[in-house]
Amino acid sequence: MGGDFAVVAEGLRKSFGTTLALDGFDLAVPSGSVCGLLGPNGAGKTTAVRILSTLLRFDGGRAEVGGIDVQRDPAQVRSRIGLTGQNPAVDEILTGRQNLVMFGKLNHLDAKSARRRADELLEQFGLTDAANKQAKSYSGGMKRRLDLAASFILAPQVMFLDEPTTGQDPRNRNEVWNVVRELVAEGTTVLLTTHYLEEADQLADQISVIDHGRVIADGTPEQLKSKIGGSRVDIVLNSVDELPIVAGLVERVCGNEAEVDPDRRRVSAPVKDRVATLTEVLRALEDAGILAEDVAVRKPTLDEVFLELTGHRAEEEVAA
């Protein structure tokens, strides 16, 4: 284990009663990078983060954060990490500044340093104007930024973000993404869980796809996407009769096998060059005299990633 990895997990196992949450979970996150832990609900993402951030003990395997053994010395790990859970964990009755001063003191800054650090963070996270307002008056995005600021008091070596944008509108999502990029610019290693492929794509240097408590695929976003065929073209037709003709036509243009969905009157196929293929498909349809109801090129959904990697859809896991 070189010192180049900020987070290392080897064969982590954890069960809750009879439910196996982690089943040989492996992870190695290089220092200064962003690792996206991608998977459906119930896959074990949150369990992994709670173990690595010392909130949960584990049954087997080994974990190191910032070079410190998590099980053996959790107290030392705690002074090297920041954690934001799925909901902003701030005191809503206190003001933004009071929250940060309190968490500063609990990080054992003296009163003066805690106040100074609070002001710095309020500035950095764009909360100076709302510093003396109660956190309950904050918008969802502001609360999330305050939450992130509270995890960042000692500029931790490793920051754990558990679904930081779930339930946030697109604007807030962008704000959070910008904050994460700033953290990385300051040298923090980030481990982020998400069930949005786009989020992992936007932020992560490296993605690990997790299902049933173990990593089933990892690599850069590009590597993963090429593994599952990148973008897809969808053509919805007016008549079911035309499906076979269009399927043949699409296969010729794309060079890939087309998927036919008679219920939706849809032909779908992976494409390599988005714009060029779209143009060619449209021309081929016109030449064949077929009028499509809808034609679109899109990124693969998480569902398709899962279908490709695991043979089952992500949605089936939600019941867990």
Added chain:
Amino acid sequence: MTPEGALHPQTPAARLKWTLKDGWTVAHRDLSHWVHQPGQIVAGLIFPIVFILLFGYVFGSGMIPPEGGGDYIDFLMAGLFAQTMAFGIGETMVAVNTDAEKGITDRFRSLPMAQSAVVVGRNTADMLNSMAGLIVMIACALVVGWRWNEGIGNALLAVGLLLLLRFAFLWIGIYIGLVVKSPEALGAVWGLLFPVTMLTNAFVDPRFMPDWLGAIAQWNPISSTVTATRDLFGNPGAAAGQTWIAENAMMMAIVWPLLIVVVTLPLAVRRYQSLSR
């Protein structure tokens, strides 16, 4: 510049210092809530006044204190003090449960702070809160004519017993707050606890109740505190009943709360530790 965190304490003395310092930071958070919620302070002030008026005058008009001596208000007040201490369990439960629900407990647990400080802080804040409430209530009682008749020393001893009862209920509150999963379920628990805090000798002499009910009321830990404080305040009703539990009220006002703490404190600590299981 990003500040450096302090090194972890190595000696027991240094660890204790962290616990107290962090505990005070956590307690200070609760006290800051008062400043932001003056409405709650006003409600806290009005509550005892309403109780005194409601029980002292509305119900009290038809009440005769046992032994015939004195005013019903004089009989009632020690009961109201003790009941208010027991009611404190509600605040503790809700505070502990809300922190767990909102992830604040998890945030504390992920910080390099003394882990016992969360509980120490809760205790400090709730005890200070209850002391303030008790002072207000005693002031109200004095206004409506209640007096302590056995000297300030005994009166302070009585206050001590009341706070001991609060301390015991605080630990029940912490335990329940950690066990119960949602604020809604907490409401149901409170619905069950409320009769327990009423089924005492605070309002009526248990001898006037049906035998079985009277026995439960007599053996209710709150009743021992009520009888003992009545005695210490020199209020009527202390001598009521010739049962063992009534005659040993002074001892039981100490034994009951300690017994409750001995049972619930380890349970609460175990529960807190099991958050990481």
